Amino acid sequence: MYNGSKIIIGLIIFLAIATFPFYSNIGKSAGVPMPDTNTPVINGLDKKECVASAEYMKKEHMKVLDEWRDEVVREGKRDVINVGGRVFEKSLQNGCMQCHSNKSRFCDECHSYAGVKPYCWDCHHFKEGRI
Amino acid sequence: MGIFFSFFMVILLVLIAYFGIAAAGLHTLFGIIIPYAAFVTFCIGFLLKVIKWGRAPVPFHIPTTCGQQMTLPWINYSKLDNPSSTSGVIGRMILEVFCFRSLFRNLKTGLNNGNISYASDKWLWLAGLAFHYSFAVVLIRHLRFFLEPVPALINTIDSLDGFLQVGVPHFLLSGGVLLIAALYLFFRRTSNPQVRYISLPADYFPLFLIAGIALSGIIMRYISKVDIIKVKQLTVSLAELKGNAPEGIGTIFFIHLFLICTLLVYFPFSKLMHMGGIFLSPTRNLPNDSRIKRHINPWNPEVKVHTYEAYENDFREKMKGAGIPVEKE
Ligand code: HEM
Numbered sequence: 001m002y003n004g005s006k007i008i009i010g011l012i013i014f015l016a017i018a019t020f021p022f023y024s025n026i027g028k029s030a031g032v033p034m035p036d037t038n039t040p041v042i043n044g045l046d047k048k049e050c051v052a053s054a055e056y057m058k059k060e061h062m063k064v065l066d067e068w069r070d071e072v073v074r075e076g077k078r079d080v081i082n083v084g085g086r087v088f089e090k091s092l093q094n095g096c097m098q099c100h101s102n103k104s105r106f107c108d109e110c111h112s113y114a115g116v117k118p119y120c121w122d123c124h125h126f127k128e129g130r131i
Numbered sequence: 132m133g134i135f136f137s138f139f140m141v142i143l144l145v146l147i148a149y150f151g152i153a154a155a156g157l158h159t160l161f162g163i164i165i166p167y168a169a170f171v172t173f174c175i176g177f178l179l180k181v182i183k184w185g186r187a188p189v190p191f192h193i194p195t196t197c198g199q200q201m202t203l204p205w206i207n208y209s210k211l212d213n214p215s216s217t218s219g220v221i222g223r224m225i226l227e228v229f230c231f232r233s234l235f236r237n238l239k240t241g242l243n244n245g246n247i248s249y250a251s252d253k254w255l256w257l258a259g260l261a262f263h264y265s266f267a268v269v270l271i272r273h274l275r276f277f278l279e280p281v282p283a284l285i286n287t288i289d290s291l292d293g294f295l296q297v298g299v300p301h302f303l304l305s306g307g308v309l310l311i312a313a314l315y316l317f318f319r320r321t322s323n324p325q326v327r328y329i330s331l332p333a334d335y336f337p338l339f340l341i342a343g344i345a346l347s348g349i350i351m352r353y354i355s356k357v358d359i360i361k362v363k364q365l366t367v368s369l370a371e372l373k374g375n376a377p378e379g380i381g382t383i384f385f386i387h388l389f390l391i392c393t394l395l396v397y398f399p400f401s402k403l404m405h406m407g408g409i410f411l412s413p414t415r416n417l418p419n420d421s422r423i424k425r426h427i428n429p430w431n432p433e434v435k436v437h438t439y440e441a442y443e444n445d446f447r448e449k450m451k452g453a454g455i456p457v458e459k460e
Contacts, residue, residue: 001185002429010410011178018174021277021370028279033360059356062299114359115275117286119296 033113036105041098050099051081051088062118065092092124134321137335141343141390148389152382161385162365162376169392176399181407188429192421195414197236200422213419220418227415231259255319262312266341268292268305269348276366300352310345313338337403340394347387357381 001007042048050057051064068090071077081088081095089095100106103126111118151157198209214220226232239252272289275281293301317338320330351357361377362384368375398404410416443450443457450457 001182002188004185007181007185007411010407011181014177014181014407015174018177021274022372024278025367025370032364058358058360066299110360112281113279114363115281115286115289116300116359117290118299119290119301 033109035107035109036102037100039099039101039106041101045099047084049083049086051083065096065120068095092120093126097126133330133332133335137332137339140332140336141339144340144390144393145343145347145386148386149382151389152385156378158376158378158385159374161389162380163369163374165392166369166388167374169395173395173398176396177404177407180399180404181411184408184411189413189417190428190430192417192426193413194417194419194421196419200419202422215418215420215423217418220416224410224415228409231256231263233415234259254315258312258315258319261308262316265305265308265312269303269309269345272303272305276363277370279363279367298353302353306345306349306352310342310349313342313345317342333402337394337397337401340390340397344387344390344394347383347390351381351383351387355381355383357384 037048052060057064072090078090081090089098097103110116148161151161194213196209196213198212199206200213201208201215208215210219211223211226214223223232234256235253237252237255238249241248241250268288272285272292275285275289278285289303290301292303292305295302295304317335320326320334320338357380361380364377365375365380394403440458443459447457447459
């Protein structure tokens with residue numbers, strides 16, 4: 001090979017970059033997130049039901065919140081959501097988090113695992129245990 | 132023809148992944164086996180290609196130059212366009228890799244009242260930069276799927292990229308720029324008759340493939356959402372060499388992944404190898420020192436030379452006898 005040493009150094013750099021994800025995780029635990037629904041309000045419910053199925057909420061909860069935001073703030077539609085007799089306010093803090101009062105063990109569990117930082121929390125400052 | 136062929140090849144790839152998951156449920160094949168095979172092909176193919184290039188001799192000293200060569204000390208010379216030293220070459224290479232400097236010289240040729248005229252044309256340079264930089268940012272952001280815990284830097288890049296705060300999940304600029312730039316590069320190939328004439332399936336296919344990857348990613352993020360937690364379980368298991376593919380992720384993810392695997396396999400055998408090739412381009416990596424150092428063609432055969440000095444040594448007496456002048460008595 002001509003200029004072999006330079007080319008081999010280049011190839012080693014290439015391999016070091018390409019295989020970065022393989023060696024950078026070594027020695028770090030990769031626990032699977034377990035969102036926790038063990039809160040006083042949820043435990044007190046007869047029927048553990050959210051505004052939609054868990055399957056739907058997993059993928060679309062952010063869209064639900066976005067739509068509520070638009071309806072409440074921009075259109076002034078503050079009507080409540082009724083699920084099997086239970087009434088939910090269209091609100092993050094006064095709706096969702098009445099039941100899910102454990103942000104760090106519910107919301108953050110998946111958000112930090114997936115590297116998601118919703119900017120909702122920039123304004124909706126939430127201190128655990130204050131609700 | 133090349134356009135339709137390439138387009139339908141990408142459609143075919145999408146269909147293969149779709150039916151492989153939705154109809155046949157081959158999660159391990161499409162989630163684990165093909166990605167590993169593709170990654171290994173990419174790495175080994177890349178290494179072998181570069182080694183093959185490294186073994187090719189450079190017969191001539193061919194730095195393309197766009198400025199004054201180094202000559203006399205009182206003549207200013209162009210240190211970056213016509214470097215005579217290694218440091219100058221490194222400077223030129225850095226500008227080439229990060230700023231696409233030689234593409235900046237791209238010209239548009241046209242007929243003007245019967246005369247050929249040249250005009251500056253920066254759109255290719257601009258779209259090329261947008262395409263490559265957004266691709267790089269998307270790739271770096273994707274590390275959040277492979278690293279656990281996610282480094283703070285990746286989260287920061289993600290929020291900077293989504294600084295417009297449009298929609299939830301927030302719209303990531305680089306993904307959109309990537310798709311638009313790829314479409315512009317396609318538009319450029321088809322709208323200009325000369326460029327279209329020289330374009331081959333090998334030019335269209337990677338564009339469609341990358342546009343397909345970007346589009347499937349965008350669909351998966353904003354429209355037909357997948358179970359991101361399960362995606363990350365799969366990707367982390369790939370990175371930890373464990374390889375287990377959970378079910379219920381959503382078919383669109385496997386379409387995205389299969390197109391990426393195709394890109395990885397295709398990469399070492401295609402023009403995309405310019406990623407490695409730029410560093411091995413003699414016109415970029417040779418200093419213009421042809422007046423300072425002698426460049427010998429490495430494949431020159433061994434020539435047996437008989438210098439005049441040796442010739443005279445051999446025949447001195449006979450030359451003297453014949454009255455021929457000699458240099459050494
Ligand atoms: C050539 C490499 C790749 C390119 C160009 C690419 C491109 C994209 C783009 C443009 C998006 C839309 C959102 C964004 O801008 O980030 C996206 C999303 C996504 N990509 Fe990729 N991708 C690549 C590799 C991968 C790989 C290797 C995986 C996993 C195995 C992956 C999984 C995903 C997932 C799960 C999403 C949805 C993200 C979300 O919902 O937040 N991508 N991709």
